[in-house]
Amino acid sequence: MEAENKTTLPDVQSSEDERNIAINRVGVRGIRLPVIVAGREAPQHTVADITMTVSLPADKKGTHMSRFIALMEELSEPLDADLMRRLFAEMLERLHAEDGTIEIRFPFFVRKIAPVSKLESIMNYQCALIASSVKGEVTVRQEALAPVTSLCPCSKEISRYGAHNQRSHLTSSLILSAPMSFEEQVAIAENSASCQLWSRLKRSDEKYVTEYAYDHPKFVEDLVRDMAKALNADDRVVAYRVEAENFESIHNHSAYAWIERDKRL
Template sequence: MQPTNTKKTFPAKPERHRRFGSTDPIPGSKPTRKEQMADLQNRREDYLFPIDHVGICQVQQPIRVLSELEPKSQTSIATIALTTSLPRESKGINMSRLTEQLEVYRQQGWTCQLAELCGFVAELADRMGQDNAEITLTFPWFYERSAPVSARTGLNHAEASIKVAYGKGQPFTAAVSLRVAVTTLCPCSKEISEYSAHNQRGMVTMTAEIDPASPPVRDWKAMLLEAAESNASSALHPVLKRPDEKRVTEQAYENPRFVEDMVRLVAADLYELEVAQAFTVECRNEESIHMHDAYAKITYDKRKEEEAR
């Protein structure tokens, strides 16, 4: 018995598109050349208010990250916001120039070093014809971590963020941030229980304002990581064998921390960092025996001490 040929035959692709709703282009009367098109954004009039920040956000780009810890050079994915100022008499900005600026730096193999970002925002303000420009990058930063007993290694990660701002005739400003996961063990639970104590995952977020003209000698990411982990009940580890688990469990029991303890201890470390002109420390403990989270926050500006002298 001969096999039946069941191969389907379709109309040509243009006909298929037509059947599913595609139509021919309509004749147009508006210009197609850029120099003949209306430029609404550059119209001058009284538009009621100047705008502090206007631009684009949630842009994702690969970025090369340099690190004090292994891996010392890595490629991460940054979520980027780019903004400039806009005077009252200007209707809008040329937003395509923002992504054009990104592409120029991407092709140059840019990194998220402070000096490069200062150059970026200064060029951006000039390209946009504005007095102010700002860039914010948020990206996962990976670092190698060894287990405390077996020394087995793996990669941990924290969320890093950098904001650099330029203002015409003013010094650059920069704020760096790191969000780190740690273990915290409840001091109250340890105190009142005959045995054991409940612990939780703590999320520590540290933001420090630094002077880009006097960047830190060490990697700021490593310094903030150390401030969070050294004050926690225990750091987190990607690889733990049984002897390692015993060590970190006992370490957490020996170092109980309330959320209030965490922000105060981390704040003390940041206060001692000369490069940190001002800082904010937040801690949120994801409680293991409650439906709610515990939260604390400290904000401190060392520059006010100098003003008071």
């Protein structure tokens, strides 16, 4: 009797809805799971915050939320843009959906060597892989946020000594035709800054960082233009959006700029 009841339980989510209102996106948010991410030299284990949604037709009452979780828990391969496409297609098939979104955000770690002392330390970067579709057109974006140093050219020019600088966040969101590692993506941002950052520095390194930034002053406009220039020259990059936010040290607000380009247009 108990077994019979289990097999005859109603599937409420699959029932019809009489209000006839389609839902753009419905799913799960705030999933936190261990994942493996592809790296330049070796895969990296990290922890991801995940959002998964699908479109829901007007005549359907609900979607099957547990299928999102099951899909992610079955994942065993290192995440990259190609795997995101396969994962996305599988999600749409399991949920019987036409469109949707998978957003996987995670810290990515890079071992770095200080410029003078050669002291090794680990830097963390906020990265993401995002797959989405609208009317059947699938897009996969690879994102990376790199913290850097920027030094103000105007402050340097008008001051008898010194110049104000600040920590900045440089974000790139890329559509790629061929693989680019997160290490490469982060390096593009760091090479566009007044100076990159390290987790551990000796005094000799601090001297180097301070003087290097002073010799490479950049406005927020310079930061996004230099990132855009590097991405324009990279044939793997189909489209991009780059952002720079300077957390100003002499103002109670940030300076901000962004550039967006689709090379296919």
